[in-house]
Amino acid sequence: MSDFDPALFLPDELLGRIRDRAPVHDRENTFPQQDLDELREAGYLSILVPKERGGAGLGLEQAAILQQRLATAAPATALAINMHLVWTGVAKVFSDRGVPGLEFVQDGAVAGEVFAFGISEGGNDLVLFGSDTSAVPTGDGGYAFTGTKIFTSLAPVWTKLGLHGLDTTSADAPKLVFAFIERTDAVVTGVDWDTLGMRATQSRTTRLNGAVAEAAHVVRRIDPGPNPDPIVFGIFSVFEILLASVYTGIARRALDLAVQTVRQRTSKKTGLAYSQDPDIRWRIADMALAYDALPPQIAALARDVDDQADNGPRWFTLLSGVKHRAITMAKHVVDQAMLTAGGGSYFSANELSRLYRDVLAGAFHPSDPESAHATAASAWLGPLDS
Structure with a gap:
C-alpha cells in the first residue's frame, strides 16, 4: 500500500x-x-x-x-x-x-x-436474507424474476442487474436465488427519482415482469435467513466498506471547505481571520478528530477482506459498525462545517449545501442504525432470551 x-x-x-x-x-x-x-x-x-x-x-x-x-x-x-x-x-x-x-x-x-445492484425492496427489512421478488425456474437452469426493486442506482445506464429473488416452487424450496439479468422489455425502469440529495445516482425503481436470468448468470441458490455462503459475506463486506468510504469522502470534503472558508473570512470585530477565533478553531478540531478515526478503520477492515482474515462471527458487527460510524461521523462533520462556514452555506449554490443534502442519504442504506445496534448487542450480550 x-x-x-x-x-x-x-x-x-x-x-x-x-x-x-x-x-x-x-x-x-x-x-x-x-x-x-x-x-x-x-x-x-x-x-x-x-x-x-x-x-x-x-x-x-x-x-x-x-x-x-x-x-x-x-x-x-x-x-x-x-x-x-x-x-x-x-x-x-x-x-x-x-x-x-x-x-x-x-x-x-x-x-x-455496467453492473447495478438490485437487492433493496420496499418493506423488506430482511435485505440479503429474504426477498419479496419471486424467482421461478425456467426449466433450463435459468430463472424468471417478478417483483419490484427500489433504489436501483445507475438505472439509466446499467447493462446487467445483479439481484435476488425467492424460489418457492422447486423441490428443495424455499431458496434465495442470486443472479444477473439484462435489459429487456420485462424490465421497467421508473421515472420516480426526485429526491432531497444524491440526485445524480438516478436510483430509480425497477419493476420486473418475468425478467429472465440465463443459467450461466445464476450465481447462487441458498437457504433464506442468515447464511455463511460467500455471496452473503461478499455483498455485505464490500457494500458496507465502500459505503463507509463514500460518506467518509463527503466528510473530508466538508472539512476541507470549512478550513478554506475560515481562512478566507475576516472578523469585523477583531480584524483577524476567522481561523484565529478560538471557538471556530475548536469546531474545526472537533470535525478533524471525528473524521480522522474513519480512514484507518476502513483500511483495516478492507485489508482483512483482501487478506481473507478470519474474524469469525465478529465480521458482521465490524462491518455494520464501520458503516454506521462513517454515516454518523459524516453527518456530524457536515453539520459542523455548515455552522463554521456561516450563512452563505445555506444557499443552494454553495457546495456545502449540496453535501448537507447528500449526506442524509446515508441513513437509508443497510445496515440501518437499528440493525447495527442489534448486531452489536447480540455480539456483546448474546441473543435475546426467547
Whole structure:
C-alpha cells in the first residue's frame, strides 16, 4: 500500500471535471453520463478485476481509498459507481477464495459493462436474507424474476442487474436465488427519482415482469435467513466498506471547505481571520478528530477482506459498525462545517449545501442504525432470551 498513488487512477484533472459537473446534475436531476464515460475510459470500472483478466488488480483497501477521493468531487457519482464496484468486489471475494461463478462480471467490467445492484425492496427489512421478488425456474437452469426493486442506482445506464429473488416452487424450496439479468422489455425502469440529495445516482425503481436470468448468470441458490455462503459475506463486506468510504469522502470534503472558508473570512470585530477565533478553531478540531478515526478503520477492515482474515462471527458487527460510524461521523462533520462556514452555506449554490443534502442519504442504506445496534448487542450480550 505504501507505493499506491490514487492520482494514477483518479488524476486531479479528472476529479476537477467531475466536481464541476456535480452541481449541474444535482440541479437538473440528471445522470452524470460524462463522469461514467471518463471513468470507464480510465479503467475505473475494472479496478477490482485481477490483472490476469485485464483489470487493475487493486484490492478492496485501495478501492476504498479511491472511492473516498471520488466522493470529495461528486458524492452522487461515487455512490452510483459504488454499486458497480460492489459486484466486481464480490467477484474478487469469490476468485480470491477459489469460488467460481462470477468470472463473467470481471470480464464484463473490463469490456465496459455496467453492473447495478438490485437487492433493496420496499418493506423488506430482511435485505440479503429474504426477498419479496419471486424467482421461478425456467426449466433450463435459468430463472424468471417478478417483483419490484427500489433504489436501483445507475438505472439509466446499467447493462446487467445483479439481484435476488425467492424460489418457492422447486423441490428443495424455499431458496434465495442470486443472479444477473439484462435489459429487456420485462424490465421497467421508473421515472420516480426526485429526491432531497444524491440526485445524480438516478436510483430509480425497477419493476420486473418475468425478467429472465440465463443459467450461466445464476450465481447462487441458498437457504433464506442468515447464511455463511460467500455471496452473503461478499455483498455485505464490500457494500458496507465502500459505503463507509463514500460518506467518509463527503466528510473530508466538508472539512476541507470549512478550513478554506475560515481562512478566507475576516472578523469585523477583531480584524483577524476567522481561523484565529478560538471557538471556530475548536469546531474545526472537533470535525478533524471525528473524521480522522474513519480512514484507518476502513483500511483495516478492507485489508482483512483482501487478506481473507478470519474474524469469525465478529465480521458482521465490524462491518455494520464501520458503516454506521462513517454515516454518523459524516453527518456530524457536515453539520459542523455548515455552522463554521456561516450563512452563505445555506444557499443552494454553495457546495456545502449540496453535501448537507447528500449526506442524509446515508441513513437509508443497510445496515440501518437499528440493525447495527442489534448486531452489536447480540455480539456483546448474546441473543435475546426467547
